[in-house]
Amino acid sequence: MKQEINKVSKIVSELINFCLNNSAKKIDISIEDKENRFEILISTDYIKCNKDDVENVKTLLETGRQLEVDEYYWQLTGEDMSDQELSLVGMMVDEAIVNWENPSMKIKLIRYRET
Amino acid sequence: MKDNTNNNHSFHLGTKSNFIILSIFPLCLLIIAFFIDSPQNIINGLHKIIVSPDILLTDYLAVGGIGAAFVNTALLTLVGIYMLYILKLKINGTLIAAIFSISGFAFIGKNILNVWPIYLGGFIYSKYENIHMKSIILALMFATALAPVVSEVAFGLDLDLKISIPLGILVGIMIGFVITPLASHMVRFHDGYNLYNMGFTAGILATLITSILRSFGLIIETQSVLSYEYSNFLRNILIIMFISMIVLGFIINKKSFKGYINIFKYKGRLVTDFTKLVGYGITYMNMGIMGLICVLYVIVSKGYFNGPVVAGILTVVGFSAFGKHPKNAIPILIGVYVTTILNIWDISSTTVIMAGLFGTTLAPITGTYGFTAGIIAGFLHVAVVMNVVKIHGGLNLYNNGFSGGIVASIMVPIAETLKNRGERNETGN
Numbered sequence: 001m002k003q004e005i006n007k008v009s010k011i012v013s014e015l016i017n018f019c020l021n022n023s024a025k026k027i028d029i030s031i032e033d034k035e036n037r038f039e040i041l042i043s044t045d046y047i048k049c050n051k052d053d054v055e056n057v058k059t060l061l062e063t064g065r066q067l068e069v070d071e072y073y074w075q076l077t078g079e080d081m082s083d084q085e086l087s088l089v090g091m092m093v094d095e096a097i098v099n100w101e102n103p104s105m106k107i108k109l110i111r112y113r114e115t
Numbered sequence: 116m117k118d119n120t121n122n123n124h125s126f127h128l129g130t131k132s133n134f135i136i137l138s139i140f141p142l143c144l145l146i147i148a149f150f151i152d153s154p155q156n157i158i159n160g161l162h163k164i165i166v167s168p169d170i171l172l173t174d175y176l177a178v179g180g181i182g183a184a185f186v187n188t189a190l191l192t193l194v195g196i197y198m199l200y201i202l203k204l205k206i207n208g209t210l211i212a213a214i215f216s217i218s219g220f221a222f223i224g225k226n227i228l229n230v231w232p233i234y235l236g237g238f239i240y241s242k243y244e245n246i247h248m249k250s251i252i253l254a255l256m257f258a259t260a261l262a263p264v265v266s267e268v269a270f271g272l273d274l275d276l277k278i279s280i281p282l283g284i285l286v287g288i289m290i291g292f293v294i295t296p297l298a299s300h301m302v303r304f305h306d307g308y309n310l311y312n313m314g315f316t317a318g319i320l321a322t323l324i325t326s327i328l329r330s331f332g333l334i335i336e337t338q339s340v341l342s343y344e345y346s347n348f349l350r351n352i353l354i355i356m357f358i359s360m361i362v363l364g365f366i367i368n369k370k371s372f373k374g375y376i377n378i379f380k381y382k383g384r385l386v387t388d389f390t391k392l393v394g395y396g397i398t399y400m401n402m403g404i405m406g407l408i409c410v411l412y413v414i415v416s417k418g419y420f421n422g423p424v425v426a427g428i429l430t431v432v433g434f435s436a437f438g439k440h441p442k443n444a445i446p447i448l449i450g451v452y453v454t455t456i457l458n459i460w461d462i463s464s465t466t467v468i469m470a471g472l473f474g475t476t477l478a479p480i481t482g483t484y485g486f487t488a489g490i491i492a493g494f495l496h497v498a499v500v501m502n503v504v505k506i507h508g509g510l511n512l513y514n515n516g517f518s519g520g521i522v523a524s525i526m527v528p529i530a531e532t533l534k535n536r537g538e539r540n541e542t543g544n
Contacts, residue, residue, distance in 0.1 A: 076303070
């Protein structure tokens, strides 16, 4: 359970890095610990990006959970100011929803507990 | 923000198709083995491979002959692919890297017997931690780098076999049990700039094991058992294999090289999965191109194609689905090549060629900090890798990954500081 919490913290840290790296001035974060999953919602009123950038973020986050990568490389999440880590976040979550209404962005991530 | 969008020009490649593609190489090796060698020779050779000490450098082509070495590689690779299949994993860049690493190192230390205690240890760990085997199979596949520990304890220490064989198995199980959390932790040491993270982890663990064994008066020394007679044959097989990969990638990419150049913009730092970022077509193309570059490097260095060199090439090819491409790997090769002209090492020797090939574990340093940093990384890697093997006595097959971890952990903070300083100077702050 502790490791699961650490992984969620790392995912959130990576999302914060992503927002700040793209000129966000205010970030709201919500984390819900539900019965079988964690739900992470991060929203910012301003983020500097265009339509292609958003498609790119969607592609990276919607990679789909890959348990083997999750278990081996999770400690790298949140450690680098690079978009590549969003790819790792994508491999650590089961569902990702990205809403962009220029200039605001909301990202919802769902991570199911391993059973 | 950078554009990391996936390649939309590729045909969709299903999971089964990837399993079939990855199975072609080991199946071909299996068929070739029985064409060029007799079944009796192969069985005798496999027996020799199993009971021989497997510490670096032990070329199974020299120990058991080409037929047995090919069968050993084919069986280990097929078993690895089958495990991924029954665990219902989708083939991605890191799994391709793991499969090719197994294929390569099955020429120099992993055999059909000594890997199992490590897998068993991992299975026990998964039960202990109540996690699915599919979560740790990747780490376990890479962890078979320490398979020589099993063979060395079982057959190499001149102990009574009734004691040494169970002891070897027990040590292997213990390695499998601890390796997943260790490898996950160690990745922070080099911050993902050493692609062979398991090499670094296994190096640390092997150093501990070797130290314990030596403290009891048991001798662990490196050896050099190499083959030279199959060089041309191996070179030709590799060239055919890599050209086939390029053709395959070309076909998957809708008979086009379109988009290949996009792969150069990726730094290659862990985790850079090309199958997700640029698609399977370009990934297979990149693997083939990197394979040919490696073959060319060996030819230019006037080296022989033998077990260790094939291991190096196949590992590079595997990691060309997971971070390596010509732009971030070639500077390392140049760095190693130039260094070995200037220093005491023989440029054509197998160990130096291995240093060049495996040195590309530092490709993310080139990708992030540029060409010159890549040259320096190559220089440092040669210096370190030729020395660290003494620490673990050759028990860690991924010796270059161990060295790469040390070089990356020293270079990255310094390069980052210099880079930040340069950026501050540019902005005038």
